[in-house]
Amino acid sequence: MADKLRVGVIGCGDMTRNHVFGYLTSARYEIVAIADLSKQAMKDFDEYFSEYGDYRAQHFADAHEMLEKSELDVVSVGVWDKGHAPMTIAAAASGIEAILCEKPMADTVGAAADMLMVCQRNGVKLAIGHQRRWVPSYTLAREMIADGEIGDVRLITVSARDGLPNYSSHQADMFRYMLGDPECTWVMGNVERETDRWARAIPIEDKALALFGFETGAQAMIVASLTPEHGWGGRIYGSDGMIEFSLTDLKLLNSSTGGWQKHRPDGDFLSYGEDDFEVREAAIAQARDFAAWISGEISDFRGEAQHGYKALEMVHAVYESARTHTQVQMPLKTMAHPLELMIDSGHLPVRYPGRYDIRRRSLRGENVTADTENV
Numbered sequence: 001m002a003d004k005l006r007v008g009v010i011g012c013g014d015m016t017r018n019h020v021f022g023y024l025t026s027a028r029y030e031i032v033a034i035a036d037l038s039k040q041a042m043k044d045f046d047e048y049f050s051e052y053g054d055y056r057a058q059h060f061a062d063a064h065e066m067l068e069k070s071e072l073d074v075v076s077v078g079v080w081d082k083g084h085a086p087m088t089i090a091a092a093a094s095g096i097e098a099i100l101c102e103k104p105m106a107d108t109v110g111a112a113a114d115m116l117m118v119c120q121r122n123g124v125k126l127a128i129g130h131q132r133r134w135v136p137s138y139t140l141a142r143e144m145i146a147d148g149e150i151g152d153v154r155l156i157t158v159s160a161r162d163g164l165p166n167y168s169s170h171q172a173d174m175f176r177y178m179l180g181d182p183e184c185t186w187v188m189g190n191v192e193r194e195t196d197r198w199a200r201a202i203p204i205e206d207k208a209l210a211l212f213g214f215e216t217g218a219q220a221m222i223v224a225s226l227t228p229e230h231g232w233g234g235r236i237y238g239s240d241g242m243i244e245f246s247l248t249d250l251k252l253l254n255s256s257t258g259g260w261q262k263h264r265p266d267g268d269f270l271s272y273g274e275d276d277f278e279v280r281e282a283a284i285a286q287a288r289d290f291a292a293w294i295s296g297e298i299s300d301f302r303g304e305a306q307h308g309y310k311a312l313e314m315v316h317a318v319y320e321s322a323r324t325h326t327q328v329q330m331p332l333k334t335m336a337h338p339l340e341l342m343i344d345s346g347h348l349p350v351r352y353p354g355r356y357d358i359r360r361r362s363l364r365g366e367n368v369t370a371d372t373e374n375v
């Protein structure tokens, strides 16, 4: 490939730091501009990437000005969830080639549908940052399932916390990835919300239980905050065997393994140590494939927005099931945020009043507390 892709970043927080780490390590991008409401956030970003030759970012307090002036090829969107749609739509209309927007794709399914439409009309490739599609143990599980190592998948179980769109959009996406991206055809679930709990300015539940049905006949279950257990691993039960996986390891049990058979798959890149394995390695692989997709070297990209859309639909369908007391048939028809609808209508009153945000540690100061009201 000739020139490096010119990247601009909107929102210089934790997650775009991971994007930029991936961009710079994959050596196919240069970071030419960053935009944030907080000057300090941009200074911190500069300091973090000071060792990299391809990082020379001009600062903008206004993302729209950055989009107008910086002749970008790629934009990373890493503001909080309500800002994903407005920022993605503004970027798509600015004449760029591709956008990597963080998960969950948007605050509502309706806003996510707008993002798809505007990107399509402007010929912009849109990706959603479900970077765990590049975790080697997840990919090995997908391959083993496709190879019939455990027969027909009956059930996948995982544990979660911190809100379905925030945490479990990753798990919804992972179910589809491991199963070979089938359609989710129905969803049933329930939520408890006794406290006025939010994650990055989006209301979330205290507890949830969700069951998803797929066109293959497989089912998947999320147990969220009912027990202290949570994490990015899980169990897959098949007609002829079982898989247990974590971010780093995988164990297979079937009639020919003679007990649990352990695998520790490595990715295409070096491993960065136990803690960073996923965020680092997956970020590089995501950035590498993203560049290949943008330049036309590959036509299918694992992080394509249609998958992000379906993950958001699945978690919102759990709320919709709780709101309507029904088994929700997919695709989801409710375009508003069903949990917000329940809260606003008084259907889900809090027992212990007092709003709090589980990500309030990210707030930097008065001018950014409202986050997306400033978009």
Ligand SMILES: NC(=O)c1ccc[n+]([C@@H]2O[C@H](COP(=O)([O-])OP(=O)(O)OC[C@H]3O[C@@H](n4cnc5c(N)ncnc54)[C@H](O)[C@@H]3O)[C@@H](O)[C@H]2O)c1
Pocket: 010, 011, 012, 013, 014, 015, 016, 035, 036, 037, 038, 041, 063, 078, 079, 080, 081, 083, 102, 103, 104, 129, 130, 131, 166, 200, 362, 363, 364, 368, 371, 372, 374, 375
């Ligand atoms: N893929 C993952 O595993 C993963 C992990 C963490 C967070 N996320 C997602 O990433 C997104 C960002 O989360 P985070 O934890 O990195 O947030 P953060 O608070 O660390 O960073 C957000 C930044 O956006 C800036 N900002 C807010 N409004 C802005 C505006 N109008 N213009 C420019 N900048 C603005 C803030 O000042 C802040 O610096 C969220 O949607 C979250 O769900 C994804």
